[in-house]
Structures are given as structure tokens and as C-alpha cells.
Amino acid sequence: MNEQFFDFVSIQLVKNSKASLYVQLYDRLRELIVSGKLSHGYLLPPVRRLASGLGINPGTVVSAYKLLEQNGYICSRAGSGSYVAEITGSIAAADEPVAADTDLDMFETKSAMLLANNKHCIDFASAMPTPDLLSIDDFKNVLIEVLDRDKGFAFGYQESQGFYPLREAISYYLQAQGIKAQADNVQIISGAQQGIDIIAKALLNFGDYVFTENPTYPGAIAAFRSRGAKIVEIGMENDGMNIPELENKIRSFRPKLIYAMANIQNPTGYSYSLAKRNRLIGLARRYNAIILEDDYISELDFSGVPLAPLKALDRDQRVIYLKSFSKIFMPGLRLAFLLMPPPLVSKVLAVKHHSDISTSGLTQRAFDLYLRQGIWQRHIAAIHSIYLERYHTALAAIQQFLPPAVVCHRPRGGLSCWLSLPAGLSARKIVADAESRDVLLLPGTAFFPRRPPDQFLRLSFAVAGPEKIVEGVKILGEVIKSQGTVL
Amino acid sequence: MNEQFFDFVSIQLVKNSKASLYVQLYDRLRELIVSGKLSHGYLLPPVRRLASGLGINPGTVVSAYKLLEQNGYICSRAGSGSYVAEITGSIAAADEPVAADTDLDMFETKSAMLLANNKHCIDFASAMPTPDLLSIDDFKNVLIEVLDRDKGFAFGYQESQGFYPLREAISYYLQAQGIKAQADNVQIISGAQQGIDIIAKALLNFGDYVFTENPTYPGAIAAFRSRGAKIVEIGMENDGMNIPELENKIRSFRPKLIYAMANIQNPTGYSYSLAKRNRLIGLARRYNAIILEDDYISELDFSGVPLAPLKALDRDQRVIYLKSFSKIFMPGLRLAFLLMPPPLVSKVLAVKHHSDISTSGLTQRAFDLYLRQGIWQRHIAAIHSIYLERYHTALAAIQQFLPPAVVCHRPRGGLSCWLSLPAGLSARKIVADAESRDVLLLPGTAFFPRRPPDQFLRLSFAVAGPEKIVEGVKILGEVIKSQGTVL
CATH class of the missing domain: 3.90.1150.10 (Aspartate Aminotransferase, domain 1)
Structure with missing residues (x-):
């Protein structure tokens, strides 16, 4: 095929499909690139020309190009357009389509890659900040500092529980917020999703019951289901779970685990009242359930009166506190922690070990400095x-x-x-x-x-x-x- | 307590305990540091003095000091001894002892941290290279190159399957070794252990049978057991599994998965004969089992005639090929991949997604350059x-x-x-x-x-x-x- 004359208008897009137009266009262009039909250096048509040729909005093309660039298929040079990237070659055509939009996580994370300065498309779908908000220079500096300081140790074996200084820095960070924390009860993990997965593996057996808010974060549902657990939903009201419903169901089902987001819940944004926090903890105590508190985004409390997490009310070591440093601010970093009740520390450590041995030591060491130097x-x-x-x-x-x-x-x-x-x-x-x-x-x-x-x-x-x-x-x-x- | 006069000879070590003396000493010193009894800047006694005071070998003290340094509790300055690190403070004493030596993985990884230049102790326990063999400057350069090139994208969302250019670089690397590979069948994972865990979650349900060689890698056993699978061992001979035993057992148990290391098995070092490779694949085909091939260390074949992996014989997409880039050479990096049979790609991708969303994008981008530039x-x-x-x-x-x-x-x-x-x-x-x-x-x-x-x-x-x-x-x-x- 003479690629100079590739007929882009032959690209087929299905309107009213489950997949967004931009995801479809991404897929078609990606196929052309990985199949070698468009090879290294090929200049893609300008956004407006391709948009008018296909009868779609320019924003859709921009979104597809951005996604291609993000994933390394093309590169854009300011003022001179988008080229097929050097890395592509004779790879045969892809069999796997990108996931349909019905897969929330995929959709959400993909739309996260639409840039804020996209002139055409307005993205209210992604709940992740755009890369331009990430403080790259600061992180580069701490990475270099770590490599110069620790040399090969930065790539050497890491304790499965996590790099001790980082665990300690986290304990100070929590103490400053009024949460009792010790480095020895902190488990470093590779992002919040892994925390949910590890807790599922540590606490749940096939057929056990887990309670979640309804609605809730679908990644948690996937991890619990993968473990063979049975999900029981508790209706979410604007001041927390429906307590009579919780009371009824906890008596019947005796869940091992309750997954809750007490502050600024995902997706509702609701926060628990103090009364409901105490009822939730009291019921968990009475029926011997563990609470997994996912502190999704409490840094961004705009009320002026930030609420303490459930964990701060936990008097009998019943709440596992899960917090990501990367989810919102550096999603690709994969770094989070669990603050564990002491009796569960060693069990969770063993599960972390057989899940992935440890979280990247380099990431941990760099983030330790990031936190200690107040950059975070x-x-x-x-x-x-x-x-x-x-x-x-x-x-x-x-x-x-x-x-x-x-x-x-x-x-x-x-x-x-x-x-x-x-x-x-x-x-x-x-x-x-x-x-x-x-x-x-x-x-x-x-x-x-x-x-x-x-x-x-x-x-x-x-x-x-x-x-x-x-x-x-x-x-x-x-x-x-x-x-x-x-x- | 006046720490100037801390009486180190009061440290109690139990000879003939399950825990190595150096691990015991590490534990005791660590407790003194985290409890604040030895505070920032405190100069630890010289190795020989502490050794003679405790009646132990200097090598044991060196090992304990190295482990403390590795985990950030102390820092050593050439010629001036070892000091309690700045980061320690008023943290209360640790409850959790380090794992006893009977936990192989812990032991192995801990002993990995004994330096090669330790003058006293000879470490034949660790199967991990020492940090002095890691090429830190090269990796630092690619990290800086990535950060300068990709800016915030280096920390942005990553496709769960992995950064496409890295998947492609891996496919080229495999093709150069005679393995058919396409970027779309490569799944990036956070180390080999995660690969085993993800395959267990993707393929095994509670009560399913898994075959392993006997002896085998204990981390695999832990992951399969965590999934509720039943392990059936097949005796390992010096040319591969005992085939009559495999044949008998596969007929009875119908395993879903066979975990095998065909080249330079861990721990035996045995490699499969060509005949046994073909029998293993043939039996897997007849009884519809998937083989998970863990290519543990085939880069270090010293025979002059390196063997192709099982995967190279896989004609009907029955072998999942697992390979770590970090296990042997940069254990703290946490980077590996699975080469998947196409029908299993999307299932494994979904499991990866609910396990930890994606592997660190920064690590992937840096390793991509590391591989493409031939540094690896x-x-x-x-x-x-x-x-x-x-x-x-x-x-x-x-x-x-x-x-x-x-x-x-x-x-x-x-x-x-x-x-x-x-x-x-x-x-x-x-x-x-x-x-x-x-x-x-x-x-x-x-x-x-x-x-x-x-x-x-x-x-x-x-x-x-x-x-x-x-x-x-x-x-x-x-x-x-x-x-x-x-x-």
C-alpha cells in the first residue's frame, strides 16, 4: 500500500455504538499503525481535515490522537502535526479491541488522558487530574537524590512491609492529622486497588459476605468478586449508609468485611455524619466485622472543616485505613498504604509477599523524601x-x-x-x-x-x-x- | 537512659534458635532504635568490639549492621562507623519480629542484602545478586531521559496491559530468541511473583488442582494455596518431571494448570530434555491443562548451547511464558511480563486491572529505553x-x-x-x-x-x-x- 495516499475516509466508525467515537477512531488508527500500514514518520492528517472527512467533531479526533500519543503510537510536534512513532514496525494487527465504555475503569482512565487544553471536548468523565498538574521537577529531583544516595540499594530487595523510613514518614503524616499510627502498622502497597485486593485475599474466603455502600467503587466489587465473596449492598444516603438496612442485613449475613468511604464517597460525594460513623463502628464491633475504610480523596475537602477518618474513632482495632498517594495526584506511580490493626499486620504482610513481594523500592525511597521534605x-x-x-x-x-x-x-x-x-x-x-x-x-x-x-x-x-x-x-x-x- | 553508656553486652541472643544470630541481633538493635533508646546520630560500637562483647563472630555483626542500613535504620560512613539514622524518632517499640529463617523467601531476600565484600560471612543462601552489580548510572540516565521527554505523562495513567512501546520492545527481544511474540500478547506485571498470583486468579477456582514440580519455588505454592487450589507435586528428575508419574496423576486429577521451569529449575538447576518437553506439552494438550512456564534465569545458561523455552514448542497456545526482568538483576524494580496465549489475554488483563490497575508507568518507560538502547x-x-x-x-x-x-x-x-x-x-x-x-x-x-x-x-x-x-x-x-x- 502506498501510504502517501492512504484513504482515511475509509475508516469505519459506528455512531450510537457502545464505544465512544474517539475510542473507535483510536482503535482503527492503532490497527493501521501496529499492522505497519502506517509506518514510522508517517504524518497523520490534520485534525480538522480528518474530522470533516469522517463527519465527526474535531474534538473526537483530538481525543483519539492524544490517546495514541499517550500510549506511544504517535508523537506530536508543536506546529508540525502528529507522526507515527519510531517504535512501530512489523507487528501484526491487534486482535484485542480496547474495552468498551461500559467498563467504567477503562473508560475513566482513558478519558483521564484527554488533556485539559483539548479545545473541543469537555471531559466530565475522568476523575483523574491531567498530567500538567503533576509536579515533575520536584519528583525528578528526589529520584536523583535517592539514586545518588542509595546507589544499587535503590534497586535491591525491599522489605515486603515497605521501606522503613517511608513507613515512618507516613506515621508522622498521620499523627499530624490526629490518627494514632506507628510505622510497624503501616503496610506499603502498590496503589489503592492492590490494597483492596490484598485485604480481600487476607480476610475473605470463597462464599464469605462483604458489605459495600450502594453505589460504590467498581474496582472494589471486582476484587471482592474475584475472591469468590458475595456482595451485599447497603443503600447510601447523603449522611452515610442506611443504618436500619445495615442493622437488618448485618444480623442476617454476618459479613467478614464492610467496605466504606466515610468522607466524600465515590461516586456520590456524600460524607457520613458523626452519629452514623459511630453506629457503623458499633455494629461492626457487635457483629465482629472488619471495616475497610477507603480514604479516597479527603485532601480535597473544601468545607473548611475537614472530617477525621473513621479510623480516628476506631477504639478496638477494627478499621483498616487505606490511602493512596498516587490515585489522584500521580496515578501512574502506584503507591499507597494500609494502616493496619496490629493483629492483622502479619497476615496482610504474608499476602503482600505472595502478591508481588514488595512495592518498587525506588518509588518508595523517592516518595519518602517527597513526603519528608514537605513537597507532597x-x-x-x-x-x-x-x-x-x-x-x-x-x-x-x-x-x-x-x-x-x-x-x-x-x-x-x-x-x-x-x-x-x-x-x-x-x-x-x-x-x-x-x-x-x-x-x-x-x-x-x-x-x-x-x-x-x-x-x-x-x-x-x-x-x-x-x-x-x-x-x-x-x-x-x-x-x-x-x-x-x-x- | 544515658545512651552514651548503653550496655550492648546486655543484648540477649539465643544460639541454636531457629532465627540466625544476625537476624536476632538485627531485631534487638532495631528495637533499640525504633523505641528511641538509641537516637539519631548515636554511634554504634565498632564491629569487632560488639562481636567480642557478645561472644559472636564479627561477620554476624557486619550482617546485622548491613541489614539495618539497608532498611534505613542506620547509616555508615566510610572510616567513621555506623550511626543511627536521622529518620528515627519517638516511634514505640515494634511488636512484629522479623520472620524466622524457616520462611524461605524472607530469609533468602534478607540474606540477599549481605554484601559481597562482607569479610566475615560467606553467603551461599541468597540467590540474588548484590547491589554492587547493578548498573545504577545507566538506569539513572534513562529515568532522567524519560522524565525530560514525557513530563507529567510519566506519572499519568498507564494502560493496564502495559506501556505499548515496552510491550513492543519485549516482543522484539523475544523474537530475537526465536519466540513468536506480539506486543498485544504481552502483559506487563510487577514482578514474577505477581505473574504467578495473577495467573492463579485468572485460571483457578477454589478446589482446582495445580501441578508443580517437586521441589519447586515456594512463592508459587503460596500464591496457588491462597487461591484455594490443591497442589499435586510431580517428582523432578535431572531431565525434567517424572513422566509416568505425571501421566498417572494428570489422568486422575485433571489439573487446570501446570507450573513448570523447563530451563535451570529453581531450586534443582535441572533442565528438561527435549523429549520430556514434548511429553509435557502433549499431555497438557490431551488433558486440556494450561502450562505456566516460569523462565527463572535462562540468561545465565553457561553450557554454551542455551535451550529455547517450552514456549517455543507451544503450537496450540497452551503455554503462558513468565519472565522477570527484575528478579535476578534489579529485585527492587518489580518488573516482569507474561507472554499470553491470545485467548487468555483479556481475562488476564481484567485480573491485572483489579489487582493493581497497572505497573508503575515510570518504571515501564525507563525500562523501555533500557531495553531499546541495548543497555539491558x-x-x-x-x-x-x-x-x-x-x-x-x-x-x-x-x-x-x-x-x-x-x-x-x-x-x-x-x-x-x-x-x-x-x-x-x-x-x-x-x-x-x-x-x-x-x-x-x-x-x-x-x-x-x-x-x-x-x-x-x-x-x-x-x-x-x-x-x-x-x-x-x-x-x-x-x-x-x-x-x-x-x-
Whole structure:
């Protein structure tokens, strides 16, 4: 094939497919590259020309190009377009399509890669910040400092529990927030997802019951199900779990584990009242369940009065506290920790050991300095002020542009708003219609372990800046109002 | 307490305990440091003084100090001794003792940290190279190159299957060795142990049967048992599994998975004959089992005629090929891959995703350059020539100094010799006696899933240089000859 004349208009995209147009275009272009039909140095068509040739929005092309660049298939040079990257060669065509959008995690993480400065697409789907917010120079400096200091030890064996100085630095960090913590009760892990998986393996046997909030984080459901556990959902209200429901079900099912996000829950943004925190812990004590508290994003509490985690109320060592350093701020870093009740430390350590021996020593050593030198805290402060503005912008825009029948309980913080639609509207339909207008957001369905109601939307402002937020919410308002229901 | 006068001689060590003296000493000193009894800047006693005060060998003290340094509790300055590190503070005393030596992995990895230039102790226990063999500057350069090139993307979200350019670089690396490989069938993982764990989760349900060689790598047993699988051992002969035994058992148990190391098996060093490779694959095909091939250390084949992996014979996509880049050469890096049969790619990807989302993107990007720029291959070549000398030295010393009744089948390569003792000798007793003479090695017992015979020793030359190897094998010969049995 003479690639100079490759006919891009022959690319087939299916509108109204489950897969986003940009994901489809990414897939088609990726196939052309890995099959060698477009080879190294090939200049891809300019965004607007390809968009008009395919009859799609330029934003869709930009998104597909970004995703290709992120994954190393193409490289872009400012002012001169996008080229097929040097690394591609004679690899045969890919069999595996990228996952459909119905796989939330894949979708979420992929849309995370749409850049904030994408001029066409407004991304309310991703709950991960864009790479431009990451403080690369600081981290580079601590990496170099570690390599110069530790030499080969930086790549040598690491204790499975984690690099001691890092565990200690974490214990100080927690103590400063009023949480009793000792380095010996800290288990370093490779991200929050691994923490959930390790706790599932350490505590659950086939057929055991686990309670989760409903809705909840789907990655947790996947880990519990993989372990052969049975999931029982407890309805989430805007001040925490439905307590009578919890009480009834805990008596019947005797769960080994309760997975909860007490502060700024994902996806709802709800936080537990103090009374419900105490009831949850009390019931766990009475029925001998362990609570896994996933502190998803409490650094971004915008209420001015940050809440302590459940763990701070844990008097009889019943709460495992899970916190990621990478999830929100450096997702590719893969670093998190568990603060363990002492009786569970050695069991969890053994599971960590047979799961992956240890977390990258280099990462641990670098992050140890990052934390000790106060860079992490400065980074959080910077991120906090950026998102505080977006948070207020999003809430104001929702109030201004969405019909009052769309309910949004004001979250204390975080990166998302949870929108509840009035009867008669379909969240999926709204998501599809919004996408056709280049506004991406998530239907709530992905967050319900079963029988997902088609009634919720999660609107995240992790990626879009203030102007985009206003523009996107305005479009969303128009989409909702166009659904033909009296609002 | 006035730490200037801390009475180190009050430290209690138990000789003939299960825990090595150096691990006990490490534990005691660590407790003094984390409890604040020895605070920042405190100068520890010189090695020889502490050794004579406690009535132990200086090598034991050196080993304990090295382990403390490795884990960040102390720092050593050349010529001026060892100080309690800055990071320690008012942390309360540790409850968790370090694992006893009976936990092979812990022991192995801890002893990995004894430096090659330790003048007193000869370490034949660790099968990991010492940090001085790691090419730190090269890796630092690729890290800096990645950070300058990719900026925040280096910490952004990574595809769960792995960074595409790295997967492609791996496929080229495999193709160069005659293995059919495509980037789309490569799954990046965080070390070989995670590979075993992920395959266990992807393929095994509670109660399924898994076949392993006997003896085998204990980390695999731990992962399979954690999954609720039932282990069936197949005797390992010096040319591969006992085939009649495999045939009988595969008919009865119908295993889902067979875990095998066809080249330079751990711990025996045995490699499969071509006939046995074909029988293993043929039986797996007939009884519909998947083979997980762990290519532990085939880079260090010293025979001059390296064997292709089982995977090269895999005509009907039945072999999963597992290979670590970090296990032997950069254990703290946590990077490995699975070459998957295409039908299993998406299942394994989903399990990877709920296990830890993805492997560190920074590590993947840096290793991609490391591989593409040929640094990895140069590093392997350098390591190869260092270990070739040790291998010949160890085999010659075994022939010279050990009684002929101690049988050592010459391995094709690797970092260990597997010694079979004549009836009447106890491997555990020999290990204990050798340790009292500052020679550390492993009894074979740890490698048998059940009913471990007290008849084997694993002697590794990953850490000791040629002179130490000769000295240590000579001592081992004396220890064996002193056991009172006619040899």
C-alpha cells in the first residue's frame, strides 16, 4: 500500500455504538499503525481535515490522537502535526479491541488522558487530574537524590512491609492529622486497588459476605468478586449508609468485611455524619466485622472543616485505613498504604509477599523524601486551590444551568458532583446525547453492583478548567431540557 | 537512659534458635532504635568490639549492621562507623519480629542484602545478586531521559496491559530468541511473583488442582494455596518431571494448570530434555491443562548451547511464558511480563486491572529505553561473565572439597548448585553447623510443598566471589565430614 495516499475516509466508525467515537477512531488508527500500514514518520492528517472527512467533531479526533500519543503510537510536534512513532514496525494487527465504555475503569482512565487544553471536548468523565498538574521537577529531583544516595540499594530487595523510613514518614503524616499510627502498622502497597485486593485475599474466603455502600467503587466489587465473596449492598444516603438496612442485613449475613468511604464517597460525594460513623463502628464491633475504610480523596475537602477518618474513632482495632498517594495526584506511580490493626499486620504482610513481594523500592525511597521534605504537602496545597475554584464553579453552574428537578447534594469536596435525575429521564440517553455534543460524562450505572438505576450522572471536574466547566454544564443543561419531559 | 553508656553486652541472643544470630541481633538493635533508646546520630560500637562483647563472630555483626542500613535504620560512613539514622524518632517499640529463617523467601531476600565484600560471612543462601552489580548510572540516565521527554505523562495513567512501546520492545527481544511474540500478547506485571498470583486468579477456582514440580519455588505454592487450589507435586528428575508419574496423576486429577521451569529449575538447576518437553506439552494438550512456564534465569545458561523455552514448542497456545526482568538483576524494580496465549489475554488483563490497575508507568518507560538502547543486553553480558567464573569455581570446589557421596548434578547455569546428601546425614544439621562457622546456606526443605526430605542443600553463588566460594565450600566440606558418618 502506498501510504502517501492512504484513504482515511475509509475508516469505519459506528455512531450510537457502545464505544465512544474517539475510542473507535483510536482503535482503527492503532490497527493501521501496529499492522505497519502506517509506518514510522508517517504524518497523520490534520485534525480538522480528518474530522470533516469522517463527519465527526474535531474534538473526537483530538481525543483519539492524544490517546495514541499517550500510549506511544504517535508523537506530536508543536506546529508540525502528529507522526507515527519510531517504535512501530512489523507487528501484526491487534486482535484485542480496547474495552468498551461500559467498563467504567477503562473508560475513566482513558478519558483521564484527554488533556485539559483539548479545545473541543469537555471531559466530565475522568476523575483523574491531567498530567500538567503533576509536579515533575520536584519528583525528578528526589529520584536523583535517592539514586545518588542509595546507589544499587535503590534497586535491591525491599522489605515486603515497605521501606522503613517511608513507613515512618507516613506515621508522622498521620499523627499530624490526629490518627494514632506507628510505622510497624503501616503496610506499603502498590496503589489503592492492590490494597483492596490484598485485604480481600487476607480476610475473605470463597462464599464469605462483604458489605459495600450502594453505589460504590467498581474496582472494589471486582476484587471482592474475584475472591469468590458475595456482595451485599447497603443503600447510601447523603449522611452515610442506611443504618436500619445495615442493622437488618448485618444480623442476617454476618459479613467478614464492610467496605466504606466515610468522607466524600465515590461516586456520590456524600460524607457520613458523626452519629452514623459511630453506629457503623458499633455494629461492626457487635457483629465482629472488619471495616475497610477507603480514604479516597479527603485532601480535597473544601468545607473548611475537614472530617477525621473513621479510623480516628476506631477504639478496638477494627478499621483498616487505606490511602493512596498516587490515585489522584500521580496515578501512574502506584503507591499507597494500609494502616493496619496490629493483629492483622502479619497476615496482610504474608499476602503482600505472595502478591508481588514488595512495592518498587525506588518509588518508595523517592516518595519518602517527597513526603519528608514537605513537597507532597505543598503539592496538595497547590492542587487544593486549583480544585477549590473548579468545585465552586461547577456547583454554581449546576445551579444556574440545570433544571431544578436535577438534584445535586453539595459534596464537602472531591472532584465530582453526583446528579440525580427526575423520573422519566434516562441517564444513559443524556450521556449519549451529551457525547454527541462533545461533553463526556459517566452514567451512574457503573457504580451499582447490580440492578443499576438509570437515574444518576457523575460529573467530574478533574480535567476541565473553570471556563470549560461552565460551557459543559450549560450544554448538559440544554441536553437535559431537550429530553422532552416537563422539567 | 544515658545512651552514651548503653550496655550492648546486655543484648540477649539465643544460639541454636531457629532465627540466625544476625537476624536476632538485627531485631534487638532495631528495637533499640525504633523505641528511641538509641537516637539519631548515636554511634554504634565498632564491629569487632560488639562481636567480642557478645561472644559472636564479627561477620554476624557486619550482617546485622548491613541489614539495618539497608532498611534505613542506620547509616555508615566510610572510616567513621555506623550511626543511627536521622529518620528515627519517638516511634514505640515494634511488636512484629522479623520472620524466622524457616520462611524461605524472607530469609533468602534478607540474606540477599549481605554484601559481597562482607569479610566475615560467606553467603551461599541468597540467590540474588548484590547491589554492587547493578548498573545504577545507566538506569539513572534513562529515568532522567524519560522524565525530560514525557513530563507529567510519566506519572499519568498507564494502560493496564502495559506501556505499548515496552510491550513492543519485549516482543522484539523475544523474537530475537526465536519466540513468536506480539506486543498485544504481552502483559506487563510487577514482578514474577505477581505473574504467578495473577495467573492463579485468572485460571483457578477454589478446589482446582495445580501441578508443580517437586521441589519447586515456594512463592508459587503460596500464591496457588491462597487461591484455594490443591497442589499435586510431580517428582523432578535431572531431565525434567517424572513422566509416568505425571501421566498417572494428570489422568486422575485433571489439573487446570501446570507450573513448570523447563530451563535451570529453581531450586534443582535441572533442565528438561527435549523429549520430556514434548511429553509435557502433549499431555497438557490431551488433558486440556494450561502450562505456566516460569523462565527463572535462562540468561545465565553457561553450557554454551542455551535451550529455547517450552514456549517455543507451544503450537496450540497452551503455554503462558513468565519472565522477570527484575528478579535476578534489579529485585527492587518489580518488573516482569507474561507472554499470553491470545485467548487468555483479556481475562488476564481484567485480573491485572483489579489487582493493581497497572505497573508503575515510570518504571515501564525507563525500562523501555533500557531495553531499546541495548543497555539491558550489555548488563546481562557483564553479569554473565562474572557468574560464569563463579559457576566454574563452585563446581570445581564442590568436586574438590565435598565427599563424593554428596551428589551434585551439574546445572547448565543459574546461580545455585543442588546438593544431595547420602543417607544418615541431616541437611538441617549441616546448615546449622555451617552457620556457626559463618557459612550460610539453605536446607532444601523449604522447596517441598509437603513432607520435605532432610536430604538436600541449595548452595548459591549469587553473592560470594570466587575466593569466598572456595573458602566456603571448603568449610562446608569440613562440616559435612565432621558429621560422624562414614563418607
